[in-house]
Amino acid sequence: xxxxxxxxxxxxxxxxxxxxxxxxxxxxxxxxxxxxxxxxxxxxxxxxxxxxxxxxxxxxxxxxxxxxxxxxxxxxxxxxxxxxxxxxxxxxxxxxxxxxxxxxxxxxxxxxxxxxxxxxxxxxxxxxxxxxxxxxxxxxxxxxxxxxxxxxxxxxxxxxxxxxxxxxxxxxxxxxxxxxxxxxxxxx
Numbered sequence: 001x002x003x004x005x006x007x008x009x010x011x012x013x014x015x016x017x018x019x020x021x022x023x024x025x026x027x028x029x030x031x032x033x034x035x036x037x038x039x040x041x042x043x044x045x046x047x048x049x050x051x052x053x054x055x056x057x058x059x060x061x062x063x064x065x066x067x068x069x070x071x072x073x074x075x076x077x078x079x080x081x082x083x084x085x086x087x088x089x090x091x092x093x094x095x096x097x098x099x100x101x102x103x104x105x106x107x108x109x110x111x112x113x114x115x116x117x118x119x120x121x122x123x124x125x126x127x128x129x130x131x132x133x134x135x136x137x138x139x140x141x142x143x144x145x146x147x148x149x150x151x152x153x154x155x156x157x158x159x160x161x162x163x164x165x166x167x168x169x170x171x172x173x174x175x176x177x178x179x180x181x182x183x184x185x186x187x188x
Contacts, residue, residue: 004028006100008157010061010178013103016165017179018186025049035062040079047086057089057185061096061178066134069095069174092181097174101156102136103163106171110162111147114155120148130172 007026015022027042029035039060049055064072072095085091096102104111108125115121123143126133133139141151149155168175 005153005156006061008153009100009104009160012157012160013163013165013178014182014186016161016163017182022186023050025055032062032065035060036075036079039076040083043080043083043085043091055087057087057092058085059092059094059178059181059185061094063096063099064174066098069097069177089185092185094178094181095174096178097131097172098133099136101140102130102133103168103172103175104156104159105130105133105136105140105143106168106175107163108143109164109167110159111143111149113162114158115147115149118149121146123147131174 007028011024011026014024025046027046029038029042043058043060046058047055060076062072062076073093076093076095080091080093105126108123112122115123123146126139126143130136144151144155165179169179
């Protein structure tokens with residue numbers, strides 16, 4: 001995944017989809033270009049990160065940044081051709097349409113739970129097709145500012161921990177690819 005905010009949100013969502021006790025070992029690559037350049041080699045180093053033993057599976061997550069998801073996934077897949085990894089459950093590739101921040105805009109109730117717990121204000125639902133928002137991070141920052149909350153990785157993870165997965169899936173179509181990847185890799 002790309003950055004620390006992404007790391008905390010995806011880790012929270014993986015635990016929510018799988019179980020709170022899931023062993024998750026996130027690696028942050030620091031941006032799309034670095035992720036695309038380094039993830040095949042990082043996967044090789046990642047194979048035995050679980051206390052020196054094998055990891056069941058890996059999921060590589062990146063934002064589409066407005067590019068067609070199928071194209072991005074094809075480019076990612078091309079980078080893995082002819083490479084062999086020892087993950088018993090394999091490697092999953094996941095692409096978020098636009099940015100991860102889009103996902104957090106899907107459930108204003110999750111934002112409001114966190115806001116009220118921190119003494120902030122309630123926010124209204126962001127209407128429309130969320131994946132059409134060109135700058136979702138800016139939009140989320142505005143929503144959080146209206147709630148009197150400061151955008152931070154910890155805050156994003158807290159919102160993600162309260163998000164309704166069904167509502168997220170209904171409002172943000174790219175979430176289904178992530179959910180299916182998690183289910184293929186971890187849920188028994």
